[in-house]
Amino acid sequence: MNAVLQYAVQGLAAGSFYALAALGLAIIFGVLGVVNFAHGAFYMLGAVTAAVLLDTLALPLWWSLLVVPVLMFGFGVVVERLLVQWLLRLDPLYNFLLTFGLTLVLVELVKQRYGVSGLPYKLPGALSGRVDLAGVVLPRYQLFVFLFSVAICVLVWVVMTRTRVGMIVRASTEKPELARALGINVGRWVTPVFGFGVALAGLAGVLAAPFRAITADMGNNFAIILFAVVVIGGLGSIVGAVVAGFLVGLVEAFGQAYAPTFAQILIFVLMALIILVRPAGLFGRKEATA
Amino acid sequence: MRSKRIGAGASAMTAVLLLGACGGGGPGGSDGDFTEGKLVLAVLNDQSGIYKDASGPNSVKAVRMAVADYQKKYGDRAVVDEIEVTSTDHQNKPDIANSKASELYERGGADVILDVPTSSAALAVANQAKKHKRVFLDVSAATTELTGGQCNKYTFQWAYNTYMLANGTGTTVTENGGKNWQIIYPDYEFGQNMTRSFTEAIKKAGGTVQGTIPTPFPNDNFATFLTKAGSTNPDVIGTMQAGGDLINVVKQFNESGLKEKGIDLAVGLMLITDIHSLGVDQFAGTMFTDAWYWNMDAESRAWADRFRDETGTRPTFEHAGNYSAALQYLEAVQEAGTDDADAVVGKLEGKKINDVFLRNGEIRAKDHLVVHDAYLARVKKPSEVKEDWDYEEIVTTIPAAKAFPPAEASNCSL
Amino acid sequence: MTRSVVDEAPVTEAPAPVAGSDPRLRWVLLSAGLVAALALPWFVYPPVAMDIVAMALFAIALDILLGYTGLLSFGHAAFWGSSAYVTGLIATHYGVPFPLAVVGGAVFAMILALPVGYPSVRRSGIYFAMVTLAFAQMVYFIGYQWSDLTGGENGLQGVPRTFFGIELVETESFYFYYAALPILLFGMWAAWRIVHSPFGRVLVSIRDNTQRARALGYEVDKYKIIAFVLSAGLTGLAGGVFAINHGFVALTELHWSTSGEVVLMTVLGGIGTLWGGILGAFLAVMLADYLASSGFDGIDLVTGSVFVLVVLLFRRGIWGTVRHQWLAWQQRRTSSRRTSAGADPAERGP
Numbered sequence A: 001m002n003a004v005l006q007y008a009v010q011g012l013a014a015g016s017f018y019a020l021a022a023l024g025l026a027i028i029f030g031v032l033g034v035v036n037f038a039h040g041a042f043y044m045l046g047a048v049t050a051a052v053l054l055d056t057l058a059l060p061l062w063w064s065l066l067v068v069p070v071l072m073f074g075f076g077v078v079v080e081r082l083l084v085q086w087l088l089r090l091d092p093l094y095n096f097l098l099t100f101g102l103t104l105v106l107v108e109l110v111k112q113r114y115g116v117s118g119l120p121y122k123l124p125g126a127l128s129g130r131v132d133l134a135g136v137v138l139p140r141y142q143l144f145v146f147l148f149s150v151a152i153c154v155l156v157w158v159v160m161t162r163t164r165v166g167m168i169v170r171a172s173t174e175k176p177e178l179a180r181a182l183g184i185n186v187g188r189w190v191t192p193v194f195g196f197g198v199a200l201a202g203l204a205g206v207l208a209a210p211f212r213a214i215t216a217d218m219g220n221n222f223a224i225i226l227f228a229v230v231v232i233g234g235l236g237s238i239v240g241a242v243v244a245g246f247l248v249g250l251v252e253a254f255g256q257a258y259a260p261t262f263a264q265i266l267i268f269v270l271m272a273l274i275i276l277v278r279p280a281g282l283f284g285r286k287e288a289t290a
Numbered sequence B: 001m002r003s004k005r006i007g008a009g010a011s012a013m014t015a016v017l018l019l020g021a022c023g024g025g026g027p028g029g030s031d032g033d034f035t036e037g038k039l040v041l042a043v044l045n046d047q048s049g050i051y052k053d054a055s056g057p058n059s060v061k062a063v064r065m066a067v068a069d070y071q072k073k074y075g076d077r078a079v080v081d082e083i084e085v086t087s088t089d090h091q092n093k094p095d096i097a098n099s100k101a102s103e104l105y106e107r108g109g110a111d112v113i114l115d116v117p118t119s120s121a122a123l124a125v126a127n128q129a130k131k132h133k134r135v136f137l138d139v140s141a142a143t144t145e146l147t148g149g150q151c152n153k154y155t156f157q158w159a160y161n162t163y164m165l166a167n168g169t170g171t172t173v174t175e176n177g178g179k180n181w182q183i184i185y186p187d188y189e190f191g192q193n194m195t196r197s198f199t200e201a202i203k204k205a206g207g208t209v210q211g212t213i214p215t216p217f218p219n220d221n222f223a224t225f226l227t228k229a230g231s232t233n234p235d236v237i238g239t240m241q242a243g244g245d246l247i248n249v250v251k252q253f254n255e256s257g258l259k260e261k262g263i264d265l266a267v268g269l270m271l272i273t274d275i276h277s278l279g280v281d282q283f284a285g286t287m288f289t290d291a292w293y294w295n296m297d298a299e300s301r302a303w304a305d306r307f308r309d310e311t312g313t314r315p316t317f318e319h320a321g322n323y324s325a326a327l328q329y330l331e332a333v334q335e336a337g338t339d340d341a342d343a344v345v346g347k348l349e350g351k352k353i354n355d356v357f358l359r360n361g362e363i364r365a366k367d368h369l370v371v372h373d374a375y376l377a378r379v380k381k382p383s384e385v386k387e388d389w390d391y392e393e394i395v396t397t398i399p400a401a402k403a404f405p406p407a408e409a410s411n412c413s414l
Numbered sequence C: 001m002t003r004s005v006v007d008e009a010p011v012t013e014a015p016a017p018v019a020g021s022d023p024r025l026r027w028v029l030l031s032a033g034l035v036a037a038l039a040l041p042w043f044v045y046p047p048v049a050m051d052i053v054a055m056a057l058f059a060i061a062l063d064i065l066l067g068y069t070g071l072l073s074f075g076h077a078a079f080w081g082s083s084a085y086v087t088g089l090i091a092t093h094y095g096v097p098f099p100l101a102v103v104g105g106a107v108f109a110m111i112l113a114l115p116v117g118y119p120s121v122r123r124s125g126i127y128f129a130m131v132t133l134a135f136a137q138m139v140y141f142i143g144y145q146w147s148d149l150t151g152g153e154n155g156l157q158g159v160p161r162t163f164f165g166i167e168l169v170e171t172e173s174f175y176f177y178y179a180a181l182p183i184l185l186f187g188m189w190a191a192w193r194i195v196h197s198p199f200g201r202v203l204v205s206i207r208d209n210t211q212r213a214r215a216l217g218y219e220v221d222k223y224k225i226i227a228f229v230l231s232a233g234l235t236g237l238a239g240g241v242f243a244i245n246h247g248f249v250a251l252t253e254l255h256w257s258t259s260g261e262v263v264l265m266t267v268l269g270g271i272g273t274l275w276g277g278i279l280g281a282f283l284a285v286m287l288a289d290y291l292a293s294s295g296f297d298g299i300d301l302v303t304g305s306v307f308v309l310v311v312l313l314f315r316r317g318i319w320g321t322v323r324h325q326w327l328a329w330q331q332r333r334t335s336s337r338r339t340s341a342g343a344d345p346a347e348r349g350p
Helices: A002-032 A037-058 A063-083 A090-116 A140-162 A164-174 A174-182 A187-208 A216-233 A238-258 A260-277 B010-022 B054-077 B094-106 B119-132 B162-175 B189-204 B223-230 B244-255 B271-279 B298-312 B317-336 B341-348 C005-009 C023-043 C046-066 C077-094 C096-119 C125-143 C168-170 C173-196 C199-209 C212-215 C222-247 C256-269 C275-292 C299-313 C318-337
Strands: A130-133 A136-139 B039-045 B082-089 B112-115 B135-138 B156-159 B180-186 B208-215 B236-239 B266-268 B287-292 B359-361 B374-379 B392-398
Touching: A002 A037, A002 A140, A002 A164, A002 A187, A002 A216, A002 A238, A002 B223, A037 A063, A037 A090, A037 A187, A037 A216, A090 A216, A090 C125, A090 C256, A090 C299, A130 A140, A130 B112, A136 A140, A136 B010, A136 B039, A136 B244, A140 A164, A140 A187, A140 A238, A140 B244, A164 A174, A164 A187, A164 B374, A216 A238, A216 A260, A238 A260, A238 B094, A238 B223, A260 C096, A260 C125, B039 B054, B039 B094, B039 B317, B054 B112, B054 B298, B054 B317, B082 B094, B094 B112, B094 B119, B094 C046, B094 C222, B094 C275, B112 B317, B112 C096, B119 B135, B119 B156, B135 B244, B135 B317, B135 B341, B135 C077, B162 B189, B162 B266, B162 B287, B162 B374, B162 B392, B180 B189, B180 B223, B189 B208, B208 B223, B223 B244, B223 C023, B236 B244, B244 B266, B244 B271, B287 B298, B287 B392, B287 C199, B298 B317, B317 B341, C023 C046, C023 C275, C046 C173, C046 C222, C046 C256, C046 C275, C077 C096, C077 C125, C077 C222, C077 C256, C096 C125, C096 C173, C096 C222, C125 C256, C168 C173, C173 C222, C199 C212, C199 C222, C256 C275, C256 C299, C256 C318, C275 C299, C275 C318
Parallel strands: B039 B082, B039 B112, B112 B135, B135 B156, B180 B208, B180 B236, B236 B266, B266 B287
Antiparallel strands: A130 A136, B287 B374, B374 B392
């Protein structure tokens, strides 16, 4: 019983991280209709930037959690203005392809500059060690990742439901026709929303730095899992991405415990099943912009 | 690759194949026993992917150092004047390795191909060596198949294999008191082989393997696997992960609290570049088997200093292995007086060698596995590190005869 | 660069005979292509030449879906790789002449395409890409796990090149090229027949307006599945030849990066053009081959940048751009003669 609880807690911890990482992907798709293949590369850039800031300026994790998303937001804005915006009115496949090419370039640039073996990142002392939650032992940093991710998800949700900006974004995500009919100018928000999504990816990267290998390739496989998350949740659905993130975290944890070899492929089996039963995903619109 | 030519008929084609390699130079030298009067050493490895730091471009420099040393040693007595070292990137793609190897032998005039990391690529190159009857000295691939079921007359495995890694660590750690093991391994050929070899070695040394846990590959999240492995309170958790996944395991192991419970971590395959990239504090205390360490004695250190002058960094065992392989190949050519592969292989087979990399080395005639002393290493604590790259303490030297599988066990027939 | 770039280029171009397209030109192109295919191993190292032609068929097969049906498959490595494995296994265990093994691989790819295609084609656009990617991941996983059969990450080594005891073909890659070329040319011919048949025209109408095609009474999903299976079969032919050419099969052939690579070739050459796939494959393989021994270690930097540029500026791809210019020129010429220039049917808004 205790073991089951332990796996559940680990699954939730992992799931919160998937939710946070997938959030940006879902928001970008929702507003821009772009499947951002480079999301994994932005995640990687976040982690690498944090490692470089720690190495050169001794900037601690706390500051990186603040600074890196701001930098990544700026980078996202540049990418949107320079590249993505030209393809927005075309078939979304073109931006998918564009960001695929961009991924190759970004990963290779990091390889050229920082090598292939990875960068070191030391966990701050305050976050090392373990906590005991009623018999379930969790690394303190995992608890931090969980709380932090949940906080960000809630924050994003509040912004989306309680502020004017959020309403506009949400309206354009969930009911684009209606938003247009009401005369809401979605276009103005495209660039900042893209930047925001990239910032979220970068934030996930910073969080990953202390407990994952920081290499140029770290986002490649991760991005593929995130695609599964957003497809399961329903492309473009913010709530869907969060719920699916937790779901995938749990499936992975119990998969690792009881069918270790199949832990990762279970995610894709889940995705295939969901698509068979509910083609638009758990929270997707009936027929999303295809 | 080299110059591409246009033929006018099938017969011209054959002529091109024969002459293809001579480029602009033509057979100018007086070395009648050498094709086109020169010797070509071709390094074929990963110059851009995950194995770039471990071997990559610096292995080419190591091979150049071997050529310089050979020329210095023999001077005018050298049987060949012109020695060319070429470098080709297989991009970690076995199909590119395959066609490049074929092209190097057929048109690049390569007398020997060196290095070739990644098992699938190495096995493909071995097949090309067999087909073209030219020498292939593999340094960086770990599969025992190279000198086992898929061995051939022209292929040699110079530095290490999965058996050496598993046997060294498994036996020595168990003998030193780590009796109860849990093993986490990536569920593919390499991981499965390593786990089998580890289990055998641990049992032979009087230990028990409480459980083996397969994991997906690649994988970022090892939390549950570690919890499961720790649940039986083993003395040691062995991980067979490599590269980025290894770093994931180590980071998450350190956070899991298993270390504080007195559980040690033993690593199947680790290179000094892994320690360098993650930082010595993360790995402190970890045990693993190394084929060579740059600071293990004065001779190694002197060579490592020269290597640093050339490259600006310290060598991995793969760099030293490439140097050794190239040097011994040149020695064999010197002895044979020709670059004819059969003659050179004849000189290499059964040869006993002591050089900067190989200690008590022997090129086994039966399966072309190069056996030599191996080392059980422990990663130093940050406080013990005195200079850059000073990361390892050699705990025990594992004699050549024990480090590698016995020749009788090999199912190779050349 | 101005915003107008967005409005200009069509997503894909229609394959149907376009106003002003010249049947004589087609014959010139076909003969030129044939001569180029026959001459290739004289200029390029034969195994690399074989890779080019195999990759070209792979790109063309993908284009049947991407360019002519409007479906981006991001999981075609599953068909390429599984056919390579099946071909390799047949050749190794049964010692049959290699064309037979290749056919076996292609048939397997088509069988595999049924269960993958059935749920996939119910989705379009980006969903289709994601679903095919997920299925390809599963196939990759099976290849990884089933190492008794596939050799795991060591690959399936030592695949023989049996060919009726004709030693030249079996040992010399130069002659092997000519023995295998007909298989690939057959695949290309089949692709050409498919897209220019009435069936192909239905596919294009599905691509252009699914609703309308449905309203006209076409069973859209059935057409899509057939296109998917045919594409998988042609991909299988290419993958099988690739396996025999190298004498081994590695897991890379099943990896998603291979799926990405072929999409890249197709887009580079030009979506919906068939010839573009050939050109894209030629450029991509030659570039990788050249960079391997150039001492430059940033191959993805080059391919990635080229890809970004093509998607941004030359969405028609190289072949598509050339053809577009040619057609525009032809149209100007005809319309200057008789002022009846209808709109170019190739022009199509997103």
